[in-house]
Amino acid sequence: MTAPPSVVTAAADTGLGGAAPACLSDPTTLCAKVYELSGVGWLATNAEALIEKPAKILLVVVVAFVVRLLLHRAIRRLTDRTATGSMPTILRPWRNRARAADPDGVETIAQRRTQRAEAIGSVLRSIASFVVMGIAVVLVLGELGVNLAPIIASAGVVGVALGFGAQNLVKDFIAGIGIILEDQYGVGDVVDLGEASGTVEAVGLRITRLRDVNGVVWYARNGEILRVGNKSQGYAQVVIDMPVAHDTDLERCRRVMQEVADALYAEEDWAGVLLAEPESLGVELITAEGVAMRVQVRTTNADQWRVGRELRMRLKERFAVEGIRTPPPLVGAVSGAAVNGAAANGATANGAR
Secondary structure (H helix, E strand, C coil), rough: CCCCCCHHHHHHHHCCCCCCCCHHCCCCCCHHHHHHCCHHHHHHHHHHHHHHHHHHHHHHHCCCHHHHHHHHHHHHHHHHHHHHHCHHHHHHHHHHHHHHHHHHHHHHHCCCCCCCCHHHHHHHHHHHHHHHHHHHHHHHHHCCCCCHHHHHHHHHHHHHHHHHHHHHHHHHHHHHHHHHHHHHCCCCEEECCCCEEEEEEEECEEEEECCCCCEEEEEHHHHCCCCCCCCCCCCCCEEEEEECCCCCCHHHHHHHHHHHHHHHHHHHHCCEEEEEEEEEEEEEEEECCCCCEEEEECCCCCCCHHHHHHHHHHHHHHHHHHHHCCCCHHHHHHHHHHHHHHHHHHHHHHHHH
């Protein structure tokens, strides 16, 4: 005699799988499908906790990493295209003319564009990672049953408090982003920041580090930098004022200075350093001590100090050969120095007595 189906089902339910779960009334649920596949009651009952939530968390993590990877790839492609200097067709003739007129200047601009693109790409990738991973963490906490309302409220309060307490920090970060985007200066530039001047060693979002001629390292907060004098962008102009006596033949002196500068410009060793023909401008200043004669020459940024020292040395040597005298010291200054020296000697003698 065959047992009724209800009895068979009941017998099966009392086996290893345990009692049948109550979710079998709706065959579309995960519980019913798990029970249908496995026949294990406790597994079907806890399917949401053991299967659904871990699967959702794993999906969130995988999607977050994939989105982060795609964003980083898109940012990298964008910055690489910016760094290579892809230019619209309508502007290419202008770029070709600029390269023919000043090839060194165009190459310098390209290098700075590459540095700026790399810095901007690093900032964008960091922001993308922070946003994507932050959203992923919130979604995972939601799947784990954590109440997000207090966390979000606390984060808002903490954010407001940090906003008031870290105004200078936010100011520094915003100023740093502006410095990078506007290409005000970069690593290797010689800049004057007011209180400190020297060669830039690092440009960050919060601080700028530079080293002066004495080897001192200065750290300047980006938010406190009110003005910047960059001595390394474009080209440099070496301006030299040579003092001469009042009775000097000024036109002859001007010609001599022009000859010295032209000789330097004509030498092969300095051909790649001097960017334009020197100009002897003549009288720049007349004072009681003497007359200042000016000569100027355009050079590359890296060699401006070397050119200035070389040109001053040659001018001084040529002045000595041509008999062009420098201004004599003022009689009043010499007399005053002598009087002060005599007074000092007298004081010494009195003290000795």
